Amino acid sequence: MLIETHIETDNYWLEGFEPSINGLEIQIESGKFIEQVLVRDLESEELVIGYSVMEYPSFSFDVEADSDFDVVYDVYLLELPSLSGAQVNVDRTILGYDQIAVYEGEDTLKFTLMSFTVKPLTVDLIDTTMLVKKVAIRVE
Numbered sequence: 414m415l416i417e418t419h420i421e422t423d424n425y426w427l428e429g430f431e432p433s434i435n436g437l438e439i440q441i442e443s444g445k446f447i448e449q450v451l452v453r454d455l456e457s458e459e460l461v462i463g464y465s466v467m468e469y470p471s472f473s474f475d476v477e478a479d480s481d482f483d484v485v486y487d488v489y490l491l492e493l494p495s496l497s498g499a500q501v502n503v504d505r506t507i508l509g510y511d512q513i514a515v516y517e518g519e520d521t522l523k524f525t526l527m528s529f530t531v532k533p534l535t536v537d538l539i540d541t542t543m544l545v546k547k548v549a550i551r552v553e
Contacts, residue, residue, distance in 0.1 A: 424449045430469075430526060434538050440473040446490055446499070446523055467492065467499040467523065474503045478535035482507050485514040487528045492521040501526075 429444030445468050452463035469490060478484060489502040506514040508530075516522050529543040 425524075427524075427526075432527065432543065437476045437536075437538060438473055439476060439538075439543075441471060441488070441501075441526075443471040444469050448523075469499050469501055472501050472503075476531055476535075476538060477505070478531045479507050479509075479533055481533055482509040483533065484508065484531045485528065486531065487514055487516065488526045489516055489518075489522055490524040490526055491518065492523045494520070499523075 425446065425448040427444055427446060429442050431442045431444075433440045433442075445466055448465045448467075450463050450465045451460045453459070454461050467490070474486075476484075476486065485504075485506045485508060487504045487506070489504065491500045491502050492498070493500055500520065502516075502518060502520075504514065504516065506512055508514070514528075516525075527543055529541055531538075531541060535541065
């Protein structure tokens with residue numbers, strides 16, 4: 414399996430989320446989504462740059478090919494409306510007929526962590542390209 418890294422922007426970044434493959438199972442290490450936000454300083458009441466950190470647990474999922482069509486897997490980092498915070502969502506879309514891969518959930522989509530397509534009748538992920546979206550490391 415080829416793993417490509419894609420650089421995004423510098424107002425948010427990721428730590429962790431390293432993928433590994435075992436047969437048709439993909440395992441992702443725990444990670445953090447760190448985002449620059451404006452917050453009001455309580456003493457001066459001025460807006461200053463702060464950081465919002467959302468932690469995501471490690472997770473794994475099995476990949477299943479279709480017999481006729483490509484299958485797209487998208488891994489989303491979600492922000493939940495409750496205080497429970499963050500959740501990972503894995504969408505599996507069979508690209509048959511008029512289907513497209515798109516997030517249709519109700520929770521706030523924070524980031525698309527990875528996306529990859531599995532060809533029909535795939536039995537091993539060796540020839541699959543996985544796009545892992547990572548942001549540049551912040552240096553202070």
